[in-house]
Amino acid sequence: MRFKRCKSCTFIKFYFLVILVAAVTLRFFPNYAGVVNTAVMVGIPVLLLRKSPEELGFKNFLSGLKWGIGASAVILPVYTLLCGLATGYRQVEVEELLNLALFYLSVAISEEVFFRGYLYSEMENEPFLPFISKANFVSSFLFATAHSLIYYDPSMFKVFFPSLVMGWLFERSRSIGAPIIFHWLSDIVHRFASC
Template identity: 35%
Template sequence: MNPSAAIRPLVAAAVTTALVTAVSYGAPRDYAGTAVGLVFLAATWWLVLRRDEAVIRAHGLSLGGLLEPAPLSARRLAADGARALAWTLLLGAIIFPAFWLGYRLWWSPTRPFHFRLAAEPFDEIVAQLLVVAIPEEAFFRGYLQSALDRAFPPRLRVLGAAVGPGLLIAAVIFAIGHVLTIRHPARLAVFFPALVFGWLRARTGGVGAPALFHAACNLLSVTLARGYGLAP
């Protein structure tokens, strides 16, 4: 254990969170989400992605080779994508029914669920994956959790994944960042899915599966909100 090695990633997380918070309030409302995603990507590029492929792989940021400075292998990309999809489907089958029940109990909707697509469903899916999930997972699970794991080596095995304080600290900072951008206590609840995202990062060795599952969680949330008439 080397607590001093945690100083740099914690400072990077504090600076990035401050920038994201400022951008979320300062950017035009229609572009705030995109601006926040760009800040996370820029921070991840500066901290990891501008370095060689060994560093990128060590942070789980290869995404099937897409983010490595090396020739792209279609086979590797397809294999990594299939694995991420398989994990998303498996965890979705286990977690989403319970989440749906919890959603009903928490929000107590006054009407039955009625499935409604977004006005632009393709745009919604792409936005959740490319603008929200990948930038956030790249920073929090790719850079931050990986860096904290080096400072506090994981010593506990949970369902085949080696986890430690780095997962918890990254999840806490993730939740704090969410409540700073939208000041509502309910935003702190993202701490719990962040634990799953962090476990997926540890279990699969990359951020592809966490990013895809993260996007699926967000899509489920907005679909439930529309279906119960709690959001347009």
């Protein structure tokens, strides 16, 4: 008996491969997890599937920059203030900040390329809820589920909500740049004030 070849089957296989690799590397090889996970999340769409930069959303750079910085300027100060008041702020040295900024940039690029640039584009997009498309909702659900499974922590599902913002930015700007910028700055801010 042969199975039909389907687009979604490949997408599901790669999704679970990313979860498996990330969970194993974070647990057993944490010093190499960043490099390995970035290579897998970017390598699957670029090297294995031969997606072009444009297919992954690397276009409309000025729009992406405008939307990414604009949304970050509106949302992140409110988040920082509310969470900082609730839980306090963490101190970070200047040298550590540079390392964190570079690390979180690689995380933002790799996760956005895989979840927004690749997975999102594999789904048929149609309206679902006001301001939320079906592709945004499903890719955000998969993003949050992956974080929960990778970190062995159900509370990590909370990334579903910022993921909806990143998907919305991707749709509005028509650029992967907007969600990368917002994701990157969100991770940095979350390091200082998290709730």
